[in-house]
Amino acid sequence: MTGLKLFNANGGVTEVTPRLAAVEADVQCLVEANMETMLGVRFLASEYVIDCADGGRIDSLGIDENNAPVVVEFKRGTDAGVIHQGLYYMSWLMAHKDAFRNLVRDRLGVTVASQILWSAPRLICVAGDFTRYDAHAVREHRRSIDLVRYRYFGSDHFGLETVASVTGHSVEVKRVRRRAPGAPPVRQQGGAMAELAAAVDEVLVGLGDGVNRVQRKQYCAYQRLRNFACLIPPQQTKVLVYLKADPTAVDLVSGFTRDVTGLGHHGTGDLEVQLRTERDLERAQDLFRLSYAAA
Secondary structure, eight states: OOOOOEEEOTTSOEEEOEEOOSSHHHHHHHHHHTHHHHHSEEEEEEEEEOOSSSOOEEEEEEEETTOOEEEEEEESSOOTTHHHHHHHHHHHHHHOHHHHHHHHHHHHOHHHHTTOOTTOOEEEEEESOOOHHHHHHHTTSSSEEEEEEEEEETTTEEEEEEEEEEOOOOOOOOOOOOOOTTOOOOOOOOSHHHHHHHHHHHHHHTTSTTOEEEEOSSOEEEESSSEEEEEOOOOSSOEEEEEOSOGGGSOOOTTTEEEOTTOOOSSSOSEEEEEOSHHHHHHHHHHHHHHHHHO
């Protein structure tokens, strides 16, 4: 049971009693209609019928900010089978990539369909509650799984709380080029900006429990349910980080922060932070926390 308490402070303090949905479909319809805002996932399909011997219907299919496939399963209350059911659907999805690719192409276009991040599929389970065994079970799997508890508060408020979040493990095989006899050793990329980027990575991962790192060619995303930061590979003189913080709520400083709303760039987020020194990283940490809290 969630420990969050919500109070109405108008003319005194009155507790707003949390409640579950009358039926599972109420939660599903609300989240599907607002999936990008609530989960950072672009909605693709509802009650998607899978074509296999055992059959089944995936509650919701989507694709997240990093173009990773997402399966979303809903339960009104506590259901011990929700994780296994979701993993079954994820296995089907990974074995039928063409079906998902066609769905993305029809809904979002050819460009997005060509950029699907197959190495990082996600399962999001939205339910009234989870047991401690559920939270333990997700840590034993190799998939990216988010357990999200919901509650209605009165007639006007709806809350989502992440109970557990685990990043999946993908196996990447890299070819190692043999060095010819007598050839000089290959220089490793590094330098001050690479060291600064490593320090940024450490700070972002350490902001709280359940921070997932998603590596793409053009950027590395840091997410809770949604991306809160994107780190660009270091340039010669600076490291760029894009945050979900609202640029209009921040005092912009020339050469340090910039509003990039509507401007094309790799990753997600409308606030660009430019880091050149360890001092810049220190003064950026409040912005990192602000973006983390908003994700």
